[in-house]
Amino acid sequence: MSKKVKCTGSVNMKKQGTYTLTYTVKDNSGNAASVQRSVQVCADPTATKLYYDHDSYDNTMEEWWFNKSKDHQRTTGAKDEKLLKKYDAYYQGPKEKVIYLTFDEGGNDITYIKQIADVLKKNNVQATYFLTRNYIKTEADFIRQLVKDGNVIGNHSWHHYDMTTLANAASIDTFVAEITETEKTYMEVTGQPMKKVFRFPKGGSSERAMKLVKDLGYSNYFWSHAYYDYASDVSGTEALKTMMDHYHEGAIYLLHPSNKGNYEAMDTFIKNMKELGYSFKTVDTIPADAKDK
Template sequence: MKEDKQSIPGRRAMLRLAACLGAAATVHLVTADPAESPVGPTPAKPRPAAGPPQASAPLKPSAYRLRPMTAHAPPKSVPARPPVRRKPFLTMAAPGRTMVLTFDDGPDPNYTPDILKTLRRHGVRAMFFVCGEMAVDNPDLLREMADDGHVIGNHSWSHPLIPKLSRSRIRSQLGSTSEIVEKTVGEPPCWYRAPYGAWNRASFEIGADLGMEPLGWTVDTLDWTEPGTSTIVRRVRAGAGPGVVVLSHDAGGNRSQSVRALRTYLPELLDQGYRITVPNA
């Protein structure tokens, strides 16, 4: 019994030593760098000697990351296709007393230059829905339209009755005209108008495929019937109003009445506070 009492302090000392050694091992495991910890039989790498921090090498692009990027590069951007309409725009929504003047069938060297001159004199822009067969023979007039800020629209190649054509011929009529406009002025038309205002589903769908919106009119001057200059002026006066789209012609026959009428009603509209403009302007 005496020997057991004397051995108790010794056992207590051994327990305290074991606890200290266990705590030290725990601290080492918590603070050790995982990259330096040996895995399996591989010995740990020694720490480098202390010294000034070394500049890290510049990062290089990863081929793994570049390959998917280049392999799936997006195609060349193209203009968004407009939604397919079931009927053309007949008016143009814009704030205030805004009107749009449009001229079909040109360009014609006999009448288009005088119309451009009148528009330029009053500092206004208009829309010209051109026929491809006229545009290809008068590229300088197309460029003059573009230089003056007018909108060039597509009025087919040869002014056919669209609903009587097959889809392939409609596409040819519209596509060929868009191509000659783009080749001449650098960008294709964004608007088109069916000859005679005769639309059908195919024309709306094909026009949208070619990136164009359909535009009709609100006021028809019927100038193609050559009713007289005063009659054309009277029709424009009677139909004037916010958002109105006026239809006239600068080709397809004798358009001298249309030229003279524009000289009369344009300054009147401006004096009445109308803003003559083009879409998105």
């Protein structure tokens, strides 16, 4: 049948615009039927070339740290608030009863990320998943389901490098590729542009690296709640205690789905927080919410 279909019209993949293709087919009696389809050629949103003029910015790498919340009061972090604001960086949301669950997945051999996603879906909770390019590529079906369920996929770079080592004139193309190649893969997998949500691998950053990330159109998200869940497994009871001991208004939780305890504690944690009047949001809502406060 396909040999009998004639197509008229053409598409210039090098020129942006909308093109119309007409498909016509005839049956053995000579009766013809036709249908038109429109094809839109768009600019590649990941074809980014960043002009490097950033040597005047400090490139001293600093790991992210924060003061644990006491008595569920809001906390402070490693960097000056004015510096964070300057580069669209956040470690907590506005002062309201909202928790921002975030999960960092670098492609571990053992992970409970899919089980955690099922728990969140059952509780009608959306989260932000900071994922590397290779994970997005190899888990395409899962990524599409996460997006369908209303979750946000954050950019966690291509190779999980220390980005400050690439924040220089000699390596700027690699720095950019770490982010844009992840964007490109996300678009190939989902058919939609990636939200401009970034987290530095292992939280290591510098003023220069934050400036570069902002110049690429991204906001950066640190965290105000975390524990050593990446170092060794904990029980669900231990994980739940840690999550409950240090919650506060606007808390951004960093959790690693490689730890089974986080999975085992998640359902109870969500239910507990809802009983306390808290809701859950994705981190991309923070900038707009913060402006309203």
